[in-house]
Amino acid sequence: MVGPLATRALWGLATLVGAVTGMFGLMVLAPGDPIDLLPNAEAVRPVLAAEWALDQPAPVRLGRWWGRLLSGELGVSLSYRPGMPVAELVWAAAPPTALRVLGALATVLALGTALAWHTSRGERGPSRAVAQATSLVPLFLAVHAVVASLNGGAFALMEAGWIDRPGWFALPDQASLLRTTTSVLLLAVASGSLAEVHADLEVALAELRRSPFVVAARARGESTTALLLRHLLPRLCTVAAGRLAMLLGGAIVVEKLMLLPGAGAMLWNAALVRDYELVLGLSFVAAAAVVLGRFLSDAARLFLDPRWREVTG
């Protein structure tokens, strides 16, 4: 079991190296002077010219970049929070985003499975069409609609004297269960997320239902629920790994629009002010998360496959 696992790990590492090199390469290949685009260009120019070694050829700069990265240094923020180490900013912002994304992942898998369970039986019904239609709504539009209606509804109730100002009403810096749950739900469902997961799982479940060992179990009068779920697990792992990247992208929109603190909003704000170091640092963390997700999914599938369990006894 170690052999294939090690191969997967190496492959994951290789892709991460490729992605990070690619990102840095994009920067190096950019025409013109990147420092000019910064809002506080003149202030940081001396520091950056030395730091980035702009006069050196590309391979040297890449080498220096990798050297810095491997020693755990992610650089210093330039224009977002000038002077603050990127690593510190990222570590502070990553946890809420991670929780949000993982929550959305669990939600979309659960909803997708429940829906697919129903539609894979082959009965015609409106549930699939409804799910696909709601899922097609772009994320920002869904957030807009939901937040507008929540606020509109709350305002109307306040005007009519039914309620006092609720805690979550349009306040960006107050923790709020409602905002968190809504953000997780919207992230899970919108922009085709639920539709794609459902389609994938529906195909898998329909195939499973037809497979000989499930039919044989039914012929014995056994309930097939546990059997189907157990055999759906590997597929769930694959779907989860595939979904992770999309959810990370969606987290940016959700955090920015719902005024939630996190790495997503930070990425957007940093990109606006051309804070290269911070954006690269956050992108690196995102890429690492995707690679880790893929590896964990592969490992889980290997573990679930009985052909490997026989080796470990």
Place this chain on the structure above:
Amino acid sequence: MTWLSAWWHLTWARGRWPQRAAALWLLLVLGAALLAPLGGYAVGADVDLTAASQGPSLAHWLGTDHLGRDVAWRLALACQAFVGPGLVAAVVAGVLGVLPAAVAGLVGGGVALGLRYLTAVVATLPRFVLVLLLLMIYGDSAPLLGAAIGLAYAPELSEAVYGRVEELRRADFLETSLAHGVSWWRLLFLHVLVGAAGGLVARHLLRAFAFTVVLESTLSYLGGFGVQEPWPSWGNMLVFEWGRGLGVAQIAPAAMLLFTVGACASVAGWAGGERHVR
């Protein structure tokens, strides 16, 4: 049978009315992108506070927003925001995703491994993050947006095409064709790309286009990237009316977005249900 009549029989004649309506909608959007700028609408000089937030009327077919600007005209003009980048994205995704994948699928071996590696590398970054990164580094412009989305979409297309070509290779279809004297290029283009993978490619290109629509609207909604005021985009039209009540000025861009995304999905499903080469 000429190419045109073949195309007709494969697509239009086989569709049903929802898919045909969807295809027509997309053509309408394309037309708006091309023709609306020629209509002489003065973007930036169209503020008319005396006509603020009106409903539909003869003068303003879909009413006005809270600065008195005509909603219908701006909706039409907004089509350019994503049609250009969308087509660029489709072309870029097609070039980067289809050809290398088809060749790798045919040849196999080290080339295939290399392709899978590159695909995995590009797919490591979330698409939105990749696009943001490119916009930040190379500046915010419509062609770049298209290229960035095309690059971000290429891995998905590449995997799909590679998978289909590999299927064919393993089914000995390709070898028997080559053995029968079909030339390499003819095999590649006619049989593989158009015949077997044609529907698949069309479906993914449409999805790339839909993704452009959504991404561009998201960027202009969030503000800072994408189309900026006073130029209209469905995204920035929507955010502009935030908190101003549920009027046509808010519903219209939202509806346009939903129709267009839905139309892309519908036509993509239609295109994807293509016959397989046997």
Place this chain on the structure above:
Amino acid sequence: MSADDRLVLEGLQVQAGSRHLVRGVGLTVRGGEVVGLVGPSGSGKTLTARALLGLVDFAPGVVAADLTLTCEGRDHRPYDPLPTRRTEREHAFREVRGALLGYLPQDAPGSLDPAQRVGRPIEAVAARAGQPGDARVWLERAGFSADEAPVVLQRFPHQLSGGMAQRVAIALALARGSRFLVADEPTTGLDAAVQRQLVHTFRRLADEGLGVLIVTHDLRWLAQVAHHVHILDQGTIAETLSASALRPEHATTEVGRRLLGAVGRMRSRGFP
């Protein structure tokens, strides 16, 4: 299980659209008896077996109806394995499924849960059916020797040969407590030695009181194990022959003569 248990199937109709795939098939299987169902491809024999088990997928256009399944003997209860509403079907048939009819599918290895060692489902099934839970007992009754059984129950399905998987499927049906077995092409993919072993296994199970319905195209093999054979042609039973009469000259129909003639000399079971 007693010798006066009888499974009576009457009047099965299966149609897809306007095509009648099975028309009014009826047969009886007694406890301790092995009944064969043979016929050319497309005669509807597999469909009959699956309808009996309630496993016909009710796809749009395929309708199975008018089936009466009665188990006579100690409990004269008629069963309807094909009620029209799906929920009724599932619920009502649970009493029949497994408890009455055991299914030995054509794809024996595929019919076992690939993710579990073979012994576990046997124990689970036996426990649920209120039978002794030691998997070895059931494996031995299914034809494994006392040495083989402990090894086999630790294996995964992909590690079993076709013949071993077949016997595991039998063990599962026995552990479930099925009084009748319906076997679909049991000799598929088995070599001659294993086929002979299967003959002995089925004979032994019949002697223990089980009723067995075997659907197959392998008439030569069937002759060694069946008491009598129904010949199915185009959805109806063309004729029925007892095992001792399986010669072309005894056949009264064209299809019977064709099938029997094609097999040549067969060793018959030799029952009276």
